[in-house]
Amino acid sequence: MSGPTVLEMRGITKTFPGVTALSDVRLTVRPAEIHALCGENGAGKSTLMKVLSGVHPHGSYEGEIRFDGRPLALRDIRDGERQGIVIIHQELALVPHLSIAENIFLGNERSRRGVVDWQATLREAARLMKRVGLREHPRTPVSELGVGGQQLVEIAKALAKEVRLLILDEPTAALNDADSAALLGLVLELRAQGIACVLISHKLGEIRRVADTVTVLRDGRTVETLTVRADPDAEPDVSEDRIIQGMVGRALDRRFPERTAYDGEDAGREALRVRGWTVRHPADRRRTVVDDVSLTVGRGEIVGIAGLMGAGRTELAMSLFGRSYGHHVAGSAAVDGREASLASVPEAIAAGLAYVTEDRKRYGLNLVDTVHRNISLASLRRMVRRGVVDEHQERRVAEDYRGSLNIRTPTVLEEVGRLSGGNQQKVVLGRWIHADPRVLILDEPTRGVDVGAKYEIYTVIDRLAAEGRGVLLISSELPELLGMCDRIYTMAEGRLTAEVARADATQESLMRHMTPSDATAPAAPTPPPTTTTSGS
Structure with missing residues (x-):
């Protein structure tokens, strides 16, 4: 890589008892560059960034790090922040009951003679919030923000520390499309302001959208570094398939496995039927979060639920699984044709339900x-x-x-x-x-998972359906639903708005039904098909 560099990591090797997490890894980042770091889960991406940011201090690893051309030997993460290297982990480090301003300057307080200067704190917080696009008042508790807003608070915290190299670990994993787009737009703005960024992400489309360079790790080693675009305003020169090939060590010809139809004698029978399911918010009992939902899942069938954040998908899943969410749950459910009592988690398990949570x-x-x-x-x-x-x-x-x-x-x-x-x-x-279980409810089963592991999980889901189990699949990734499901329900504002067969479903048609304006009437459940559609 030609030109000046802000960061060079050479020969980085990090071991834990019985495991070599990193072996002779190298990474070079140029000023004002967005450098993506890709690899399968367990490839060593997060470990490498913990070495860089001081979470793993100098002396706990082998190799050399140079920052601005000078050797870097960090004692801890605070030492890294003083150098201008700030990491934002996937699990956000915010105190929910403190205000935005308090969180921005927590551990980095604006003070006079040992006393917090609240006027300076609020003034500086407002300036930083404007810079990242947060419109709330600085005194607003962080708990009142969505996940996207909390991510922006973390970036404002980094800017308060005069960040020069920002490390983002899966920043959009829990965000909807709109919040993801806003966050990536901010990253592009920071690049224009001269801030270098290392971006860890499994979303290859996002990497192609914003990254200048991508380094691929596999099994703790550097595989290759690819130029995504030679000019910040140019179109990407590297395809998703090319990045995947570097990650998994081979071309991944299919993103989804070939569906295997369930051919048991009871194929087409209902594994799950839900009628009139209504759930109130646990804190505000006047608020209905799941409104008169009725749906079916057949044996050997994979049924999807699509919806924007806040549509009520997770609330529906958790309330079905032993009333793990909500107050005053109304409606009925039947498993394998028999009425099921789902008043507690043990009862839900005994009835034949299983729930894989999004968190x-x-x-x-x-x-x-x-x-x-x-x-x-x-x-x-x-x-x-x-x-x-x-x-x-x-x-x-x-x-x-x-x-x-x-x-x-x-x-x-x-x-x-x-x-x-x-x-x-x-x-x-x-x-x-x-x-x-007879029915598995899978809530975002591949969130934060790389493409190779996703395919393995898809294969497991397909195998479970082929064994005759019913699968209810909730996902924010529309291509995932289109690639895996036999039917897809859409939700908005707590109600089912449509039921779309696989052959008729497109991302555009699903998105139309997912918008709140379509939440006018619940979709009537139809019996499951007598045969399972096969295909990719």
Whole structure:
């Protein structure tokens, strides 16, 4: 790479007990460049950025880092921030009950003689908020912002520290399309202001939209560095397929597996029927968040739910799964033709439901426990002998799923928190598959997962449908729904607005039904098809 550089990382090697996370990695970033970092889950992207930002201090790794041509030896993350290197992690580090202004300057307070200068704090916060496009009052509690607004607060925090190199780790993973576009637009503005950015993302379309250069990591090593565009105003020169080839080490000919039809005697029977499902907000009981929803899922069928953020998709899923969300849940549900009591999570599991949450780290996993114990959590009664859990059986079951789901872990005794996002998601899937459900509700099952792991998860979902289970798939990625589902329901403002067959569905038609203006009447459920459509 020719021209001046702001950052050079050479020969970076980082090991943990029994694992080499990085091996001889190199990375070069030029001034005012957006440099994307790509790779499968577990490739070493986040570890490399933790080395760069001081989370892993100098002396805990091998190799050399030069910043502005001078050796960089950070003691901690605060030391990195003083140098102008700021990292924004995927899990935002905000205090929800403090104001925007307080969060922006937390640990970096504007003070006089040891006392916070609130006038200066609010004035400076307002300036930074205007710079990132936040229109709220600086005294607004962060808890009142959406995820997109909270991301902007994190960037304002970085600007308050006079950032020169901004590291963004999956910044749009939890954002809708509008918030993602706004955030990426801000990143482009920061580049125009001379700020370099390292962007970690699994969304290759976003990378092609904003990145100047992309470095691909695989198995902890640098594979290649590609020029996405020679000029900031030029069209990208690198295709998504070319980036994927570098990530997985081969051409990925298909994004979705070929559907395998379920051919059991009960094919076409209803696995799940929901009628008149209505849910009130847990804090504001006058507010209806799921409004008179009725739908069906057939055996061997994958049914999608599409909707914008706030449409009520997750609220519907959580309320069906043992009333995990909401107040005054009304309506009825039947599993395999029998009325089901879903008043609690144990009852929902007993009825044959399983729920893979969109927030695996908060609701789906015990991050400080092992792989084998996380997999067995929903099925412990089947592993109890004389009142004691059979740990040998726990490990055998976990080993089986480690192989069948390709969970990349040195041992099933590894803490789940040490695994990559894609492998954590496979652990959650393994748990619920072992529970032997009749219906799986999958809420954003591939969020924050790379393209290679996505294909593996899609293959698992297809296999579950081919075994005769019903699958209700919630996703913000319309291509995912179009590639996987037999039918797709759309939601807006808590109501079903349409039911679209796979053959008739397009991104444009789904988006029309997802807009709030279409939320006029719920779609009537239709019986599931007698055969499952096959195709890509």
